[in-house]
Amino acid sequence: MPQETxxxxxxxxxxxxxxxxxxxxxTVPLHEDWVVLDALNYIKDTQDGTLSYRWSCRMGICxxxxxxxxxxxxxxxxxxxxxYAPGPIRVEPLANFPIIRDLVVDITDxxxxxxxxxxxxxxxxxxxxxxxxxRQTPGEMERYHQFSLCINCMLCYxxxxxxxxxxxxxxxxxxxxxHRYNLDSRDQGRAARQAEVYSEEGIWExxxxxxxxxxxxxxxxxAGAIQQEKVSAALDWLKSVxxxxxxx
Amino acid sequence: xxxxxxxxxxxxxxFAAGGVVAAFLxxxxxxxxxxxxxxxxxxxxxxxxxxxxxxxxxFTRVYLFxxxxxxxxxxxxxxxxxxADLGLSRFGAWLxxxxxxxxxxxxxxxxxxxxxxx
Ligand code: SF4
Ligand code: FES
Numbered sequence: 001m002p003q004e005t006x007x008x009x010x011x012x013x014x015x016x017x018x019x020x021x022x023x024x025x026x027t028v029p030l031h032e033d034w035v036v037l038d039a040l041n042y043i044k045d046t047q048d049g050t051l052s053y054r055w056s057c058r059m060g061i062c063x064x065x066x067x068x069x070x071x072x073x074x075x076x077x078x079x080x081x082x083x084y085a086p087g088p089i090r091v092e093p094l095a096n097f098p099i100i101r102d103l104v105v106d107i108t109d110x111x112x113x114x115x116x117x118x119x120x121x122x123x124x125x126x127x128x129x130x131x132x133x134x135r136q137t138p139g140e141m142e143r144y145h146q147f148s149l150c151i152n153c154m155l156c157y158x159x160x161x162x163x164x165x166x167x168x169x170x171x172x173x174x175x176x177x178x179h180r181y182n183l184d185s186r187d188q189g190r191a192a193r194q195a196e197v198y199s200e201e202g203i204w205e206x207x208x209x210x211x212x213x214x215x216x217x218x219x220x221x222x223a224g225a226i227q228q229e230k231v232s233a234a235l236d237w238l239k240s241v242x243x244x245x246x247x248x
Numbered sequence: 249x250x251x252x253x254x255x256x257x258x259x260x261x262x263f264a265a266g267g268v269v270a271a272f273l274x275x276x277x278x279x280x281x282x283x284x285x286x287x288x289x290x291x292x293x294x295x296x297x298x299x300x301x302x303x304x305x306x307f308t309r310v311y312l313f314x315x316x317x318x319x320x321x322x323x324x325x326x327x328x329x330x331x332a333d334l335g336l337s338r339f340g341a342w343l344x345x346x347x348x349x350x351x352x353x354x355x356x357x358x359x360x361x362x363x364x365x366x
Binding site for chain 2: 116161162165166194195196197198199200201202204207230231233234236237238
């Protein structure tokens with residue numbers, strides 16, 4: 001029996017000779033256990049060494065292989081070709097980001113936004129190292145665990161229509177990470193994060209479309225995180241109205 | 249430097265409260281007063297006299313006020329963001345005035361009618 005094949009329609013863009021991105025079609029073997037990333041590697045190895053894309057771990061951990069597959073943001077190392085048989089499969093760079101070349105996008109915007117929400121443990125009173133680690137019960141860990149699973153793959157940014165329309169939006173993953181630290185019993189940085197997180201470009205820009213949570217490969221649920229932060233912000237606001245002299 | 253918004257939590261709280269009313273109270277109200285009552289069921293909307301007697305209670309008026317006002321703010325907030333997403337975001341402040349203004353006018357109108365109704 002002849003080997004079954006499937007077609008990949010892949011975005012190509014070279015900034016020096018292409019005025020706009022174009023598509024190129026490749027035919028690859030349709031193996032039961034091949035993911036889209038395997039097919040791209042096959043193309044690069046045997047058909048066209050100029051094809052550029054990012055990947056590293058091949059196991060859904062590094063978060064670098066995100067692309068739009070048939071219009072939906074996916075980790076290509078976790079997306080089987082057979083899901084799309086008989087094809088063709090359209091492979092494009094992550095939506096909402098500028099293209100550098102082929103399937104490689106410019107993530108500067110995300111890298112600039114991430115530190116603004118201070119996604120690390122912020123302490124007012126730093127105990128000396130000799131004091132030992134900051135301890136936490138399993139229950140306290142459970143509160144934020146889900147939001148700590150983010151691998152910064154940015155699929156949620158590619159899926160978010162609000163980010164597409166208003167690029168100043170801090171966006172799902174960064175806000176979910178802020179929420180993760182706000183929920184951490186060892187953290188004291190919620191007040192310091194407020195200026196960014198509770199700003200117009202922060203949680204209030206979100207209209208709860210929810211597509212970020214649909215595409216997230218790690219079930220982080222950034223949309224849920226943002227709504228929970230909205231409730232906290234609204235309660236803070238209420239407290240500041242009925243109890244203006246209380247400390248915030 | 250970004251700063252925490254003072255106005256958004258207020259409008260969002262009204263939006264959220266309005267969403268709860270619109271999702272839970274409005275369907276029940278429509279079912280009881282819009283369908284069960286007119287079909288002859290045991291609700292005030294069965295006939296004019298019972299409706300009128302029902303309205304005599306201040307609790308009814310407060311209930312109706314909440315039922316009318318909060319969903320207006322729910323609409324206003326959603327509509328403001330819909331218009332912004334349709335490309336009108338450069339009129340941001342005007343959209344807010346227009347949408348929340350309409351909800352405030354609707355709320356005032358409802359209050360006036362409910363206070364002055366015999
Ligand atoms: S929240 Fe989910 S989709 Fe967004 S960057 Fe993190 S892992 Fe990826
Ligand atoms: S290659 Fe690392 S997540 Fe896909």
